[in-house]
Amino acid sequence: MSSTQNSIQNIEIKPSVISRSEFLGKIRFFTRFPLFIFGILVILFYLLVVIFGPSLTVYDPTIPNPQYTLGQPNSDYPFGTDKFGRDILTRVVYATRLDLMIALLVASLSFSIGSLMGCIVGYYGGWLDKVIMRVVDVMFAFPAFILAMAITSALGDTVQNVIIAIATAYTPYFIRLTRGEMLTLRTRQYADAAISVGNPSWRVALIHLLPNALTPSLVQMTLVSGWAILDAAGLAFLGLGITPPTAEWGVMVSEGAQRIITGEWWVWLYPGAAIVLAAFAFNLVGDGLRDIMTREEQ
Amino acid sequence: MEPLLRVKDLHKHYKDGRYTVHAVNGVNFDIFPGEAVGLVGESGCGKSTTARCILMLEQPTHGKIIFKNQDLAAMSEHPLRSWRRFFQIVFQDPNESLNPRFNVKRTLKEPLFLHGLYQDSHQLGELMKRVTLEIEHLERYPHQLSGGQKQRVGIARAISTSPDFVVLDEPTSSLDMSLRIHILSLLRRLQREMNMAYLFISHDLSTVHNLCNRVLVMYLGRIIEMGTSEDVFNNPQHIYTRALLSAIPIPDPAIKRKRILLQGETPNSRDIEVGCSLQKRCPYVRQECSFPVPYTDLGKRHLVACVLAGSEIINGS
Known part of the structure; x- marks a missing residue:
């Protein structure tokens, strides 16, 4: 029993x-991928800041405070204040919102448009493929940042135009990646199987093959998010796109750059650190994803 | 009886740099409703290309594919798509032919849905039962199935629209022996139940002998012998067929048999010659071989493209 x-x-x-x-x-x-975990944790932290940050800060990001300009960091102003007396911490927190939004919108815009175009030209080939790939080659000849600069200055200085400009500059990456995947996928037998059961060609391309072609683009999307933060901040630093008094990391670093010699280090250090950490985290996650995917394939 | 499918003077040429590769070079044959026709030949002889052209997965360079009195090769895309429900294919490698992101349900539902035949999930259950799979497998993805199960999903997809004609492109060559027998008996049962015609492509001659009523033997893009299975296997008249058949192993060391060995290698299919394609390798080659060789009909539609067909030299050896 x-x-x-x-x-x-x-x-x-x-x-x-x-x-x-x-x-x-x-x-x-x-x-086994500690840097990947670290990157994920940093991005989660940024997301928490985006969601809860503004309700935890007590100051306004844009209203000047003449009583305490260029103030050292103290218990009231943990990151100090800038030349208009605005709290740097508050401005960094609000800027996180803007910069992360730009990063995610740029990544998803360039991903969706680029992958769709890559899917179509990769599957159908022909003259459309030739024309679009030549245009892509020309766009690759310029660094993405230079391209984004040119587009922003042509379109005008708004957040929306910055997003359009950077997304345009990164779309070729996704076109090329997805096209390459589609070129191999369309010779796979399940593409033939899809045709032989009566799928119209658009269904073969978009429903059968495209979902199988997106893995490398998803990795690229993470990397592009990091680059987009650098580019948006870089444009703002040069006075293009997002302009003062908007709370944006690049704008803030630009204001701080004037103070490097005079010794007010807190004005540029904190927004600068925010940019570096964010770009770093997105890159770590992108690289980690790529490693994990190749490891899982084996 | 009207043939279901007539292939008339089918050619498929590929450009390879300066050369033209003649993958299929003037193929003619008929398939009647409900019969199983074997297409045999060595790798690279154009078997699969022929099948892909018949199914219009590739546009033939020249020739007609007349299916139920309609020329598929001349049809535009839209009507061709709706005709596809009548002719289907089972591919060689089930790992390659199933979309890794589609579960079984989606794979099987799609052809029915595309041809407006889908009513309810009962149909899918019925289909699964037909190919001896469980209903639970409907929710699985290809990587969760075994090789034999995947191939049965491939078969279920092919028969889902009740086709009249199915191409079986070496459906068992990627499976192990015990599964092979199971899949073959499944295919035979389905053919009987649904009255489908098969074009069975294989280089496994004993399987073809087993399953098919008629056999086509292909060499370098041409059909060099065709006839009923008995005629071709018991009384082969083309030197190439003889050589091919003498390569089937007999599982009895006591039986001795004269092997016919061809000289040299299979020529490249871009060096296409007038006349018999075997002329450089044939031990009995003669002058007539360098002119176009017509088919000799030995009765009961046993056609042989060899000048020696039916002669002493062949039958005396």
């Missing part, structure tokens, strides 16, 4: 033990 009870218990215990060890195995798998 006791032996049957034992065996029953054993049977009942087994599945939970397996699932726990599987769970631990998954965790262990990800701990």
Whole structure:
């Protein structure tokens, strides 16, 4: 009797033990990519700042305070104040919102437009492919930042135009990636299978093949998010796109740059650090994703 | 009886730099409703290209594919799409032919949906039962299925629209022996139940002998012998067919048999010659071989493209 009870218990215990060890195995798998985890945590922190930051700050990001200009960091103003007496911490927090929004919009815009175009030209080929790929080659000849600069100055200085400009500059990356994937996918047998059951060609391209072509573009999307932050801040630093008094990291670094010699380091250090950390985190996550995907393929 | 499919003077040429590769070079044959026709030949002889052209997965360079009195090769895309429900294909490698992001349900529902045949999920259950799969498998993705199960999903997809004609492109060559037998008996049962015609492409001659009523033997883009399975396997008249058949292993070391060995290698299909394509390798080659060789009909539609067909030299050896 006791032996049957034992065996029953054993049977009942087994599945939970397996699932726990599987769970631990998954965790262990990800701990082999510590930088990836670090990047994810930093981005999560930024997202928390985006969501809760503005309701936790007590100052306004744009209203000047003549009583305390260029103030050293103290308990009231942990990051100090700028030349108009605005709290740097508050401005960094509000800028996180703007810069992250720009990054995500740029990444999703260039991803969706680029992947769609890459899918179409890769699947159908022909003259359209030739024309679009030549245009892409020309765009690749310029650094993305220079291209974004040119487009912004042509369109005018608004947040919307900055997003359009940077997204345009990065769209060729996605066209090229997706096109390359589609070129190999369209020779796969399941493409033929899709045709032979009666799919029209647009369904073969968009529904059967495109979802299988997106993996490298998803990695690229993370990397582009990081680059977009650098570019948006870079444009603002040069006085293009987003202009003062908007709270934006690049604008703030630009204001701080005038203070480097006079010694007010807090004006430029904190927004600068925010840019570096954000771009760094997105790049770590992108590289980590690429490593994880190649590791899982093996 | 009216043939279901007539292939008339089918050519498929590929440009390879300065050369033209003649993958399929003037193929003619008929397939009647409900019959199983084997297409055999060595790798690279144009078997699969022929099948892909028949199914209009590739545009033939020249020739007619007359299916139910309609020329598929001349049809525009839209009507061709709706005709596709009547002819289907089972591919060689089920790992390659199933979309990794589609579960079984989606894979099977799609052809029905595209041809306006989908009513309810009962149909899918019925289809799964037909190919001896469980209903639970409907929710699975290809990577969760075994090789044999994947191939049965491939078969289920092909028969879902009740086609009249199915091309089986080496459907068992990527499976192990025990599964092979299972899949073959499944295919035979389905053919009986649904009255489909098969074009069975294979280089496994004993399987073809087993499954097919008629056999086409292909060499370098041409059909060099065709006839009923008995005629071709028991009384082969083309030197190439003889060589091919003498390469089938007999599982009895006591039986001795004369092997016919061809000299040299298979020529490249871009060096296309007038006359018999075997002329450089044939031990019995003669002058007539360098002129176009007509088919000799040995009765019961046993056609052989060899000047020696039916002669002493062949039958005496």
